[in-house]
Amino acid sequence: MQEVLTGKYGEDSKLIYDLADQGGEFLSLRYDLTVPFARYLAMNKISNIKRYHIAKVYRRDNPAMMRGRYREFYQCDFDIAGQYDPMIPDVECVRVVSEILTSLNIGDFVIKVNHRQLLDGLFEACGVPSDKFRTVCSSVDKLDKSPWEEVRSEMVNEKGLAPSVADRIGEYVRLTGKVDLVEQLLLDEFLVAESKSARDGLEAMKLFLKYCTLYGLQDQVSFDLSLARGLDYYTGIIYEAVLLRESIGVGSIAGGGRYDNLVGMFDPKHKNVPCVGVSIGVERVFSVLEARIISSKTKVRTTEVEVYVASAQKNLLEDRMQLCKELWDADIKAEHSYKHNPKLLAQLQYCEEMGIPLAAILGESELARGVVKLRQVATRQEIEVQRETVAEAVRDLLNKINEQS
Amino acid sequence: MQEVLTGKYGEDSKLIYDLADQGGEFLSLRYDLTVPFARYLAMNKISNIKRYHIAKVYRRDNPAMMRGRYREFYQCDFDIAGQYDPMIPDVECVRVVSEILTSLNIGDFVIKVNHRQLLDGLFEACGVPSDKFRTVCSSVDKLDKSPWEEVRSEMVNEKGLAPSVADRIGEYVRLTGKVDLVEQLLLDEFLVAESKSARDGLEAMKLFLKYCTLYGLQDQVSFDLSLARGLDYYTGIIYEAVLLRESIGVGSIAGGGRYDNLVGMFDPKHKNVPCVGVSIGVERVFSVLEARIISSKTKVRTTEVEVYVASAQKNLLEDRMQLCKELWDADIKAEHSYKHNPKLLAQLQYCEEMGIPLAAILGESELARGVVKLRQVATRQEIEVQRETVAEAVRDLLNKINEQS
The missing domain is CATH 3.30.930.10 (Bira Bifunctional Protein; Domain 2)
Structure with missing residues (x-):
């Protein structure tokens, strides 16, 4: 109510915003x-x-x-x-x-x-x-x-x-x-x-x-x-x-x-x-x-994404979604492209721009062999891990990267 | 500005708060x-x-x-x-x-x-x-x-x-x-x-x-x-x-x-x-x-205070302030009474009410001997620690209490 503010601020009172009377209530911000x-x-x-x-x-x-x-x-x-x-x-x-x-x-x-x-x-x-x-x-x-x-x-x-x-x-x-x-x-x-x-x-x-x-x-x-x-x-x-x-x-x-x-x-x-x-x-x-x-001129990260789930070929959207779900369930901050068939290069460039430390890359041949590539974005080092234990491997690798920096 | 909101909400538009015209600007919340x-x-x-x-x-x-x-x-x-x-x-x-x-x-x-x-x-x-x-x-x-x-x-x-x-x-x-x-x-x-x-x-x-x-x-x-x-x-x-x-x-x-x-x-x-x-x-x-x-009927703590600096006798305000400063400098959440000469019982009751896990009790004879009492509020267990290393001892004891619970 306006009266709450009246007489409290002295000469600054002129700076108070009043609300319009829309039904008998006199209000101020x-x-x-x-x-x-x-x-x-x-x-x-x-x-x-x-x-x-x-x-x-x-x-x-x-x-x-x-x-x-x-x-x-x-x-x-x-x-x-x-x-x-x-x-x-x-x-x-x-x-x-x-x-x-x-x-x-x-x-x-x-x-x-x-x-x-x-x-x-x-x-x-x-x-x-x-x-x-x-x-x-x-x-x-x-x-x-x-x-x-x-x-x-x-x-x-x-x-x-x-x-x-x-x-x-x-x-x-x-x-x-x-x-x-x-x-x-x-x-x-x-x-x-x-x-x-x-x-x-x-x-x-x-x-x-x-x-x-x-x-x-x-x-x-x-x-x-x-x-x-x-x-x-x-x-x-x-x-x-x-x-x-x-x-x-x-x-x-x-x-x-x-x-x-x-x-x-x-x-x-x-x-x-x-x-x-x-x-x-x-x-x-x-x-x-x-x-x-x-x-x-220091770069400030605008997100806290820890791992980006990328795909190396077309038609792997559902695999990306499935892996994201597993990472989210394990409390890992993950993200993937909102496009059906994004280009691999575009996905990796996005990781570099956003400062995302890790990419999990899904590929047809790798999936057929039951593995997923994990890539350290900064060093471009890649390792293969078992598909069933990706979340665990991501967690270990993130800990290692954090220790190094 | 009012026009930003106009025509966006359909039948709910009647619920928009408008500001009073205090100089030719038509504003809404x-x-x-x-x-x-x-x-x-x-x-x-x-x-x-x-x-x-x-x-x-x-x-x-x-x-x-x-x-x-x-x-x-x-x-x-x-x-x-x-x-x-x-x-x-x-x-x-x-x-x-x-x-x-x-x-x-x-x-x-x-x-x-x-x-x-x-x-x-x-x-x-x-x-x-x-x-x-x-x-x-x-x-x-x-x-x-x-x-x-x-x-x-x-x-x-x-x-x-x-x-x-x-x-x-x-x-x-x-x-x-x-x-x-x-x-x-x-x-x-x-x-x-x-x-x-x-x-x-x-x-x-x-x-x-x-x-x-x-x-x-x-x-x-x-x-x-x-x-x-x-x-x-x-x-x-x-x-x-x-x-x-x-x-x-x-x-x-x-x-x-x-x-x-x-x-x-x-x-x-x-x-x-x-x-x-x-x-x-x-x-x-x-x-x-x-x-x-x-x-x-669970009790919810309303503060995160980790240690309360209490005094056992009168005229120890400055000692309390000095110890609080040291604890704050060590990133420990500490508090003490705003009164010059609070009663010890009142101070300990406050710790119990607020769920503060630890009390550091300053006493004349202890200070003369270069020690401070640390009291676990829940168990009422007390130990004596060296005055110079109180912050360290508090940190260790808090870690121990956290592990137990």
């Missing part, structure tokens, strides 16, 4: 997986859960195919919901992102982190009225794509901040570092004296970075005061993963944070369940991996 | 995966491909949760596109369905098959005007849920068939059998003399059933003249898989057929690519499996 997850927890009265979810979301935005930005795209979300001690689930989410990106072998990355309470405290200390915190957050969030001068101009001219206020924000949001930056800011008289929220945020960040080190994440995590995240619902730690060297400009490939007040918006008694989670942009990851595969 | 697949082939000029696709589709229908019928649900489609010899890809689709249903261990099933050309020929022979073939097809398709009398009444009163025509159809659409029924119908003077289409359809069915036997499908396939499939786009063989014993009334759990003219509807020059495919209803399969799990 989901914008992300976080809001539906929060609604699910509230509706089913679930007070703790850890889960992942891969599914499509929809945004009425300008697509950029090459950079993996679509209107209909997949997200992979991982969330931990429940009343727990500070920062323990929060740092696990970062570890999960780190493991995923490392195992994808997608290249060096950094996970930028910041804290909404620190940002709010910073805005407070700089003199931003509290009803403008979220909209100023949206402006700060653009710093990854726009220079400070543009963001400052938006703050002053569109959001109505005094130029001096914007300038004070600007001094902070360009800072990045590690735990030493947290220590330095904790000694910053202006920030810490003016705002309890900033102090709390910094203390939380200090604990978070300590846990990051325990989980082996110290080199991948960067404390970055320009990270703001556009969405309204975050209440604590926020993160965003970016690749250090990628040429196609996908931007961040994962992002998330803590959202402790979202579940309560769907509960009749406004009972909250604290949550923290992260979302990976599947198409962005694919775009980067695809660009890498193309530039490295 | 996809109704199935077949029409988008055909559009994809045409747009990318692909003349042959074999692929599967699991994704959501949307129908503005009355949901029935218990029977696995939703408005938003997953289909798993498998299709073979390309100009090939008759019935070879068609029978492979049946083999794929059979392998999937068998490996899911979902219970005995039958795959009903029929042929659109035979149905059209039957309608022709019985005297149905050709512009009513598709709408009469829709009526016949209801025979799996409604008695013949109701379907007959729809044909006569709503579709305008003469009662005698409907009665002649009724004599045929209640027939089911194997290849002997095909042979019998090929000798049926009325049908075969009146319609070339019926004869061609029967010859095609004969070939199809021969190939089914070669692929070992003879016991699972049933020739059923009442099978019609509601959708307009089928042109040849049609199939539908139903479970023989299931109590929740999901209906068919897979269906499909040949659609040789759909790709041409998206090609500027109307160039066709012959296709055959099958679609599995994912939620229906899940409903049946879930009902079976519930009735069998």
Whole structure:
């Protein structure tokens, strides 16, 4: 229902797709997986859960195919919901992102982190009225794509901040570092004296970075005061993963944070369940991996077929079908031509193109002698095996080929 | 775009979800995966491909949760596109369905098959005007849920068939059998003399059933003249898989057929690519499996956690985090409490509830001695291992437990 999404996304709400009214129901397509997850927890009265979810979301935005930005795209979300001690689930989410990106072998990355309470405290200390915190957050969030001068101009001219206020924000949001930056800011008289929220945020960040080190994440995590995240619902730690060297400009490939007040918006008694989670942009990851595969000119197999059943003469379709059945029954991935009388050369060329390691070649004289030829496609080596034990022989040969490579 | 879907689904078109006009674009949600697949082939000029696709589709229908019928649900489609010899890809689709249903261990099933050309020929022979073939097809398709009398009444009163025509159809659409029924119908003077289409359809069915036997499908396939499939786009063989014993009334759990003219509807020059495919209803399969799990009272693990890192005293959070990191680095699925100071009993109970096979218990005195306790949760057997080699010891113990079970 449309009302599920209303008032959850702030300035991004204009990107929601609505459905036509075809009978009195006002529906929208989901914008992300976080809001539906929060609604699910509230509706089913679930007070703790850890889960992942891969599914499509929809945004009425300008697509950029090459950079993996679509209107209909997949997200992979991982969330931990429940009343727990500070920062323990929060740092696990970062570890999960780190493991995923490392195992994808997608290249060096950094996970930028910041804290909404620190940002709010910073805005407070700089003199931003509290009803403008979220909209100023949206402006700060653009710093990854726009220079400070543009963001400052938006703050002053569109959001109505005094130029001096914007300038004070600007001094902070360009800072990045590690735990030493947290220590330095904790000694910053202006920030810490003016705002309890900033102090709390910094203390939380200090604990978070300590846990990051325990989980082996110290080199991948960067404390970055320009990270703001556009969405309204975050209440604590926020993160965003970016690749250090990628040429196609996908931007961040994962992002998330803590959202402790979202579940309560769907509960009749406004009972909250604290949550923290992260979302990976599947198409962005694919775009980067695809660009890498193309530039490295490595060949990627598009099927897992292990053996191709070929025929050397005409009228052997039924023999091919019979052998395929036996191979399938033995859990071997087999395929044969969909043509009645395919040419042998065409069949063997297909094996080479598709990278199929083995061909089982049926011939009249061989069948008369009760044997079948097995051909290693790469080496063109051929052996004869008994017709009754082809599946076994194929399995042995595949194991041998796998060991060699 | 809406026009992609228009005119492809016949009487079911009323179930398409349209999007609101938010800026001059007329969009709809996809109704199935077949029409988008055909559009994809045409747009990318692909003349042959074999692929599967699991994704959501949307129908503005009355949901029935218990029977696995939703408005938003997953289909798993498998299709073979390309100009090939008759019935070879068609029978492979049946083999794929059979392998999937068998490996899911979902219970005995039958795959009903029929042929659109035979149905059209039957309608022709019985005297149905050709512009009513598709709408009469829709009526016949209801025979799996409604008695013949109701379907007959729809044909006569709503579709305008003469009662005698409907009665002649009724004599045929209640027939089911194997290849002997095909042979019998090929000798049926009325049908075969009146319609070339019926004869061609029967010859095609004969070939199809021969190939089914070669692929070992003879016991699972049933020739059923009442099978019609509601959708307009089928042109040849049609199939539908139903479970023989299931109590929740999901209906068919897979269906499909040949659609040789759909790709041409998206090609500027109307160039066709012959296709055959099958679609599995994912939620229906899940409903049946879930009902079976519930009735069998077997416990299903909801996570794959292999080892739980527990602490016997307070203030060991950082030690737990450190050990988890080491286990994760060694590709072992590990978890620990999100609380600072959890009670040991609560931690061990959690392991039992979640079916986690192993617990690594950290204690102050053990850590002082450089050891960690490993506890088999099921047997409560405990051993001590060196702190530096916990990951290795866990791996060995997990292998031992797996071998025993």
